[in-house]
Amino acid sequence: MKNIAFIGAGIMGVPMAKNLIEAAYSLTMHSRTQSKAQPVIDAGGTWAQTPAQAAKDADVLITCVTDTPDVEKVLLGPAGVIETAREGLICIDMSTISPAATRKMGETLAAKGVTLIDAPISGGEIGAIEAKLSIMAGGPEDAFNKVKPIFQAMGRTITYCGPLGSGQTTKLVNQVMVIHTIMSISEGLAFAEAAGLDLETTLAATSGGAAGSHSLKVLGPKIIADDLKPSFMVDLQLKDLKLVMEYARQIKQTLPGTALAQQLMTALQAQGRGRDGTQALIDVIRQLGPNTK
């Protein structure tokens, strides 16, 4: 398990690949845009022209791309992984995509002797850089155990969630919980502001108690500082919420609060703010009150 192919040079993929090189893995890199992979090549990675070329000599192949069709294209499309994959290859998809599509791809790959593990991540760019990601993995447990050292080179909280698709489903649960905590600080702080409270005092009075959340601690001070830079972008949050609502429909679970949050966040995107951080949701609540911006 020493030869790793890594597909995807986004803000998460680059530091993750660098951490694998740091941990003495031999790494071959491919991405849609070659220039984005340059920092990984500079750190000792080898460039591959296509996913198929990257997969050729790999023991493990990692995908960290954006959405379901991107993973399907990389794994199963023309010049895709399936064209050159050796029997016994373990593919790890660390993107956040559809659990149902994941299971379907797993079947297609299994017919070629390739094992798929889904292992989406949480923790943002800083988590990726510091190798402190939360990794939620699904798939055959023996394959998970084989690649666990690879996860440990990129993350801190590594959880085996169950059969293939369970990692993705757990990530979607995570995103349901996250969007409510973003609603929590958006409505809470917009209400405080409208009521004329000092926001720093409000934060000090509330963040250590029953109202506390990771979002309040991390994004609350950003809201007060008018800092809209993304820890996580509105566009990506909406991509994940689309996956949540699709899967919720498939399993017949209504999520009224998540649906409302999705609608309000969509307003932000419609206003051209898809690349702001999710804390910008407070501006939609402000628009529904006396402090319209």
Added chain:
Amino acid sequence: MKNIAFIGAGIMGVPMAKNLIEAAYSLTMHSRTQSKAQPVIDAGGTWAQTPAQAAKDADVLITCVTDTPDVEKVLLGPAGVIETAREGLICIDMSTISPAATRKMGETLAAKGVTLIDAPISGGEIGAIEAKLSIMAGGPEDAFNKVKPIFQAMGRTITYCGPLGSGQTTKLVNQVMVIHTIMSISEGLAFAEAAGLDLETTLAATSGGAAGSHSLKVLGPKIIADDLKPSFMVDLQLKDLKLVMEYARQIKQTLPGTALAQQLMTALQAQGRGRDGTQALIDVIRQLGPNTK
């Protein structure tokens, strides 16, 4: 500031009064139901027949009752505090009630030389017992500073929030944020359950990361254990949300997520579950999915 009168022997008031006796204050107690005050009398408190009698020799009078009309009755009603209050008395209302009504009572009391401080609390019965409450105070800052040692005998995070009413407003902000985190775990865990995930594994994978909240940490395990005992009761949460929505209307701030949560929590109350803990909200979400209980 050694003679304290304490009105209200609820699950919060009793341990708070006992902590004041523990801190060597001389304490006179009154409550609607005398038997509930017995543990405080046993600990060294003196019983008073009416709020007026309790207030007679007090330097500081604390109210810790349920709702706005209760505080109005105790302070301004027949045999109320205002009948015997000495000039210079400081009243501290630690109930969660209307900020607007608080300001109005403050004016009435000021005309008699009595200062009102609003100082609602967060932290539940355990916080009260262990003297670890969060106290959010509003009123004249010099009066706040005079009674701060009294707060320190009952709480840990003591925040001066601004003029009279600011404590109540901050508490309402707190409750807005809390209800969203309860929605967060209700929709998140109901979704996980409907998707067939193991809830303990889901909790382990999510609670330390971006989805984390005080509610997830404290109420998540209770949900998994089917433990509906109240840390905070549905009836009281709804009382607080009514105050939130009333005040939000007064200041013209729409809170769509809080309004939705209020509606869903009302369904729980309508089903006769007002005395369950707020974590029972997950059952309303379950009713909207395949795992109807």
